[in-house]
Amino acid sequence: MADRARSDNAKARRGWRRWGVLVLAAVALVVFVGAQPGPPDASYARRSSTKPVEGSAGELSDYGVPSVDEMTALVDEQPVVRLPGSIAVWDEEKVRDAIGDAGYRILVVPPGLDAAERDRVHEVENADITVYGTQVIGEIYEVVGEGLETWRDQFARGDVTGLLTFLIRKQRGLPEETVDSDFAWRDPTESELAEVVDDLRDTGVHVAEGATLSRVPEDAARDAFPDRDLLVVALPMQPRDEPLVQYGPALTEAFPDTPIVVMYGSWIEYYGPHRDEFAEVAATSFYAQFGQLLSRTDYPQDNVLNVYLNRVSDLRFSGVFGRPRPPEPFDPMPTALLALPLVFLLCVAAFVTMSLRPIFGGGVRPRSSSARLAGLTALSIEVSGLSGRDTDPALVRAITTLREVGKAAENTKLSDSYIQSLLDDVERDLASVAAALGRPDYAPDVYLRSRIA
Secondary structure, eight states: OHHHHHHHHHHHHHHHHHHHHHHHHHHHHHHHHHTSOOSOOOOOOOOOSSOOOTTTTSOOOSOOOOOHHHHHHHHHHOSEEEOTTOOOBOOHHHHHHHHTTSOOOEEEEOSOOOHHHHHHHHTOTTOSEEEETTEEEOSSOEEOOOSHHHHHHHHHSOBOHHHHHHHHHHHHTOOOOOOOOOOOEEOOOHHHHHHHHHHHHHHSEEEOTTOOOOOOOHHHHHHHOSSSOOEEEEEOOOOTTSOEEOOHHHHHHHSTTOOEEEEETTEEEEESTTHHHHHHHHHHHHHHHHHHHHHHOOOOHHHHHHHHHHHHHHHHHTTSSSSOOOOOOOOOHHHHHHHHHHHHHHHHHHHHHHHHHHHHTOSOOOOSHHHHHHHHHHHHHHHHTTOOTTTHHHHHHHHHHHHHHHHHHHOTTSOHHHHHHHHHHHHHHHHHHHHHHTOGGGSHHHHHHHHHO
């Protein structure tokens, strides 16, 4: 009776475990599904009923263009037409070699044209390539600058050699060919440096003749560089055939630990603290986003500098430079979410295994003689109704031995090993009965395990 009670308790515990893992699987599934991000909760403002007025930001030039007929006649007369106010230049030999015998005609117009002027330029049909400011457009393609060297040539010197040769080879169906830039720096002379340093010491700003900077945006400068006042050198777009004066290294010696911006037209060079940390990132992101706009417009340097400083502020506040990023506490949820599908699968596998164990005999064999006696007795009763003439002797021997074991179990003087040996004989006889019946599920080993399970 004690063995039967223990067996029932074990069976109850296994039942609780089986249903427990199923509940755990359900919980894991619910948590995993509930943690998945839903559709973004976005709201949109109504579209403004007022459109920005063209030219209100100072992007238009004072130059215009003649009529369509006049421009068409000019393009007919000569292969390259430069209208007043145009700024694009190039290496004529490299462009001529790229054109070859194609006979392309190029129309160069000033930046900052209004919509009506751009429409007139677009209607000049005999121009194979049109350059708006430094924006290069062909019959089908438009070339966009890519990389700091290309942008520096484009915005510091108005040099579109690389863009033009790329477009020409593309239109002619020729393979791409890299055109090396002939850009070069030179150190400032003593007089050049002295003039700039004096202005920076007096006002913090040096504006060369031809530059369009009227004032430094103080709020943007303070946000970008809150620790020191920003010094600004504004120069006009430089000639293509001369090296650019590199003021930065000399100015950093004259003004150590001070942020310095040098503008060459719409091209910006930064020198000073944290240069290696953010200057290249700021320039790349700035010109990648606004380069195409700057190439065809005539924004004053005030606007260009203001937007650039805002980009620097974004980088500083994001922790790229100038301020340590706050420590982020460890969040176990992402790791837990990754483990939940595995937990679900393991729980389902455990539930299925525990559910199928009684069917396939996955239980543990009873070891005590009383438990074996009870199990084998139940087995003999079940197979007795199925036995035929071929199995009767073995079944009779098994039943007879079971009766002897029952009597022997009441005799406390008999050893347990003797009783176990008798039960072994019973198992052999019942195994032969199961084999004769063709019922492996009635084999004693399988039957006893499934009964316990």
